[in-house]
Amino acid sequence: MVSSEYERRIAARFATFDQDGNGYIDREDFSGAAKALLAEFAVAARSDKGQALYVGAEAFWQGMAGIADRDDDQRIDREEFVYGAVKRLRDNPERFAEIARPFLHAALDIADTDGDGAATVEETARVLRSLGVDEGIVQSVAAALDTDGDGKVGEAEIVPAFARYFTVPE
DSSP, X not given: OOOSHHHHHHHHTHHHHOTTOXXXXXXXXXXXXXXXXXXXXXXXXXXXXXXXHHHHHHHHHHHXXXXXXXXXXXXXXXXXXXXXXXXXXXXXXXXXXXXXXXXXXXXXXXXXXXXSXXXXXXXXXXXXXXXXXXXXXXXXXXXXXXTTSSSEEOHHHHHHHHHXXXXXXX
């Protein structure tokens, strides 16, 4: 049962992962996210970048399951998600960052159409859109990820921001 304000805020982030809206986070949600991102950037699943994204998605799923799937049923319900965030990650968002890093690295590699190691704010917005972020906030979120104001979002910016979003309620 979600009781504190902190837990309610973290629970609201559950939907970001539950890509198919079935009430659970599972392997298919992660592979679905990868598929949507590949489609957005017209990258073949069998390409090196496509394979890296699927490998990153699987690593991310395995890490999340290891933290939150308390009953080992290969799916994470809202209560397990909140428990994982509150009890295991709140005091260590870096752990979550490391779980997410392979997927985020591969996603940035796909979005980085000019090969300079970072995605533009607009490319970042395309990533967010493909992952189901509400259209009303996509641009502001993408711009906020550009913490150094250079018009680009790199791994050093997105990984810690991603971890904070899912482990810190503010």
